[in-house]
Amino acid sequence: MAVREGLLALLDAGPRVGHQLKTGFEAATGGVWPLNVGQVYTTLDRLERDGLVATAEADGQRTYSITDAGTAALGAWWEAVGGDDPPPRDELMLKVLMALDRGPDHALAVVTAQRTALLALLQRRRRDQRGRATDPAVGGEALAAVLVDDALVLRAEADLRWLDQCEARVLQARR
Amino acid sequence: MTVTDTLAPPEPVPPVDAIRFLDVAKTYGSGDNAVTALAGVTLTVAAGEMVAIMGPSGCGKSTLLHLAGGLEDPTSGTVVVGGRPVSAMTPSQRATMRRRDVGYVFQRLNLVPSLTALENVMLPLELDGIPTRDARDQAREALSAMGLDRLDRYPDDFSGGQQQRIAIARATTGTRRLVLADEPTGALDTANGDQVIELLAALPARGAAVVLVTHEPRFASWADRVVFLRDGRVVDQSEADDGGRR
Incomplete structure (x- = not known):
């Protein structure tokens, strides 16, 4: 999993602002993956660029929501299974x-x-x-x-x- | 001033070793057919300590337990149980030690099917000359500590995990301070295995020493110390290096 899939999974539950995504990501991953705010916004910018996330401004805050393409990409990620051919480099x-x-x-x-x-x-x-x-x-x-x-x-x-x-x-x- | 004020403070009591293996070797057969099970093992298990023994098949794990219980003699070296060398004991003293000081828990449960749970635990106590009433009280207490009730049932009326708990109760009644467990979870599923190991791991807090032979890291990890054997030798030991005991 990369940060992008994690953010898409959180947005699938409804629109969020950046800091909600940061705290939500850290809580959902059991505290094993701390994020800095810069990482969150950089990833959101790329998701928006790729058409997987849309943004809206309200009360001076930018809110993010998942697009249909984002939902499809997320669905593909849920279904993908890690392979062992070639074996992982453990x-x-x-x-x-x-x-x-x-x-x-x-x-x-x-x-x-x-x-x-x-x-x-x-x-x-x-x-x-x-x-x-x-x-x-x-x-x-x-x-x-x-x-x-x-x-x-x-x-x-x-x-x-x-x-x-x-x-x-x-x-x-x-x- | 009271009498006790004039007494010298008590000497600190040194920790007692439950069992010591001193350069112990064991060879089965002779000549070309000789098989070395242990090739010079030195190991001490203190009272109040749980030690797990791990290693590949044939590394000498079970032989170590047999020597600890006086079931076999080493080819060389010394096994000391409760401060007494086993080799210096007469057959009668050795039998008494096995009955009174050492408890065994095996993969196969070794319960007497025609005796109730209570009677199974009473059996070694009565063989040791303890009056029936006292034996019954001690057995009931030991079984209760294992979370068992309705003790008038026969072994077949209990689940595998419960039967192993009866075996642990039997191994810990009376004055036994050394419990030798050989793959005690081998016949159990993971949940029942966890329960059995948790009960064994609680014994050191009551002063008993536990030597557990297992090939399962899951269960070995409950021990204070894990000793690895290979080709009859100790190759390494691991401890939870938090500097403290339970």
């Missing part, structure tokens, strides 16, 4: 592959170091989660923050599983 994956190029022992050392660091991160997050009560009825911005947290934990778990798999395969190949 930093951890590439690091292990480069290490393997230097030999199995180096690969195992890198796998071990990465896994230890990731698990320590997971332990810290688990401890943080335990330190705060989870309200199942959580909603709005709080829900977004919880979902961000879930994503980080589950991705760390997936990376750890992959590192385990790397270790098993490297050990098997070495025997």
Whole structure:
């Protein structure tokens, strides 16, 4: 996702002014993507140039609204699915592959170091989660923050599983 | 002035190690058929600490637990449980240690199907000579701490997650201060697995040491420390480096 898709998604709910879009974007993304005002207006200018957003002046304020072309572009973005051909250039994956190029022992050392660091991160997050009560009825911005947290934990778990798999395969190949 | 005013302040009590492995090696078979499960492991688990053991298949995780519980002897090195070397214990002392000091939680639940939940937890207490009434009270308390009720039901009447909670209650009743858990979530779905690990992770606050063998990072992350084994050796350890314990 780029900022433009995020702004179109917010405008799909109704016309907004610039600072509403900035705060709305930051709240909707769970606080993981702070924007500066300049970024917002630069992006809105490009969206207007491309015919995806229209502007209107009222009471000295410029209000932005989504156009039909903007709605179509947004619809296409909702439906698009990230592909894996070619595979994404994942930093951890590439690091292990480069290490393997230097030999199995180096690969195992890198796998071990990465896994230890990731698990320590997971332990810290688990401890943080335990330190705060989870309200199942959580909603709005709080829900977004919880979902961000879930994503980080589950991705760390997936990376750890992959590192385990790397270790098993490297050990098997070495025997 | 009272009597207590004249007494010297109490000496600080050093933390007690629940279990220590000192350069422990274990080899199965001999000659060309020899398989090294552990190749010199030194590891200490303190009372009030939860340690997870991770590593690929055959790395020696389960062997470590068997040695900890005195179920097997090391080929070399020393295993010390509660300050006493296991190898120096007579078979009778070892049996007493297994009954009285160490609790086991396995992937397979190992509950006696013909005994009720309450009777399953009472069983090791009564075998240890505790009067039935006291055993019943202790078992009821342990099961209640696991959030279980209607204890006159048989294991098959409980869900898999509830059965594992009965097993944890059994592993923690009486004077047991060392809980050895070998893939205790292996037969459970994620939600029940989380509940079981949460209960295990609460035990250190009550003074018990927990050694958890798991291949799931999700569950290992509950531990104070995660130890990685490979080819029978400790290759690394991770801690939540926030400088504090729960």
